[in-house]
Amino acid sequence: MKVGGLGDVAGSLPRALATLGHDVRLAIPGYGAIDWPAFQPERRGRFEVPHAGGREPAQVWETRSGSVPVYLLTGPPIPTDRRIYGSGIEEDGPKFIFFSLAALEACRELAFRPDVVHANDWHTGPAVYRLSTTGRSDPFFRDTASLFTIHNLPYTGRDAGRFLAEYGLPATLDLELLPAWARDSMLGLGLAGADVLTTVSPTYAREIRTPEGGYGFDGTLSARSDRLHGVLNGIDTEVWNPSTDDALRERFDAATLGRRAANKAALQEEAGLEPEEKTFLLAMVSRLDSQKGFDIALPALLRWLETGGQLVVLGSGDPAIERALAGLELAFRGRAAVRLRFDPPYARKIYGGADGILIPSRYEPCGLTQMIAMRYGAVPIARRTGGLADTITDVDEPGGTGILFDGYDPGSLAHALARALRVYAQPEEWTEVERRGMAQDFSWDRSAAKYEALYREALHFRPGEISTG
């Protein structure tokens, strides 16, 4: 399953760590949405998770992703239908607390004692908290260190106090580092309890320590800033490879960039756009969420279409944004094409055929879209925030790979689009920008080496005698 970028990370980072020689195992909820027959999971254990209402039965199933063992945790709070997220904390609180605790108990059941548990986002805060509290007097987990990664700070899993208490995770003094409203948030448990904290870009690591970017956690994160590091995500360069991608009409690489034109034509055809070779085809592939900047994009895109540009949008989410985009398509038939669903093959065709990818995010912890776009020779036009600032070099600087803008307003975005058009009007210059983007190294190898160093650092905070050589 994949809802957003964390799905990519969970698929790629463990493999990259395994390549470095580590024994890595991935634990995810055993959702009904998983294609169970395709993965043939085998049941490896049954155990119970303590709960105020009686012990809850849990099961751990094993399958593989490449060489990495993947544990699927099932039990009453984990949905067996096609849902991932539910309607709110009433459903998602128990679901992810259960998952967090079941993942730890599964380790015990399988006699796999991890040196480090790497937990991701609010869903897994309870696992970190368990390790940092009762785990310290638990012979099995006493020496297990934790690293907690913030992928998206504003999602906090708030108001989970009642459920945390039911699962035996009452608040302790450690939580005084948190603002009062966050002491029953699942994210807070991770932020307060982890041996090492990371987030997914150096710029975002700075932004979240400020009042504007901290969403109320700036004080907590500043207090723990010696434990907080920014490590960029990578992309799986085998999965995202324009020279082998079956979804494309013409495969290409930096040396055969000319072939890309056929993909643009194919995209225009599939999207129902006029087959105009020289018109700038701008695209967005995005969750439709207020984070992603649609409020500033819509007015600018209106002007873009009025002045002759083309637009392809792929995304799903907020119904109000869906309606606004559908309206744009109706008003500009043949110039704007909007597809409101999750469609990975179509996303590939967009990356391989569009001229520019617009990413006007309000904030962006890392962002994968811009890296995938560059790998496919599509030029990112993006707001200078978070990981976008760390991965894109503006065309006005040496080695430019994209167009960056600062202000969060339609005028700044429109100005960036105008700058893109100016470069696009010089085909040789544009091709150089595309080539430089394609030459960037966004592979996981570099990030995996950084995580490896941070796992070692986390182990220093544990008393046990663990060989880290």
Ligand code: ADP
């Ligand atoms: P976030 O995790 O905030 O959604 P990222 O840029 O980190 O943003 O990751 C988004 C990922 O999801 C990218 O791989 C992108 O191609 C993909 N994606 C987003 N929306 C869609 C969609 N509607 N169809 C297919 N892929 C999508």
